[in-house]
Amino acid sequence: MVALAGWIGAGLLCLAPFLINYTIGKIFAIVGLALLTTQAVEQKMHNLIVLNIVGIIGYIWSLV
Numbered sequence: 001m002v003a004l005a006g007w008i009g010a011g012l013l014c015l016a017p018f019l020i021n022y023t024i025g026k027i028f029a030i031v032g033l034a035l036l037t038t039q040a041v042e043q044k045m046h047n048l049i050v051l052n053i054v055g056i057i058g059y060i061w062s063l064v
Helices: 002-019 023-042 046-063
Strands: none
């Protein structure tokens, strides 16, 4: 299940840059990073967990 979440997250992050000027692009980036974070947590990759959380906060900040 975590692997599927990772693939979906990667797919969303592949789409996000092309739509980043729109709200949907930022939402794709947030959801994609959140899904990839599940893989990073499972693998105990703390540096990627921090990067993903900071990215999520940044995209949320840009939506406000």
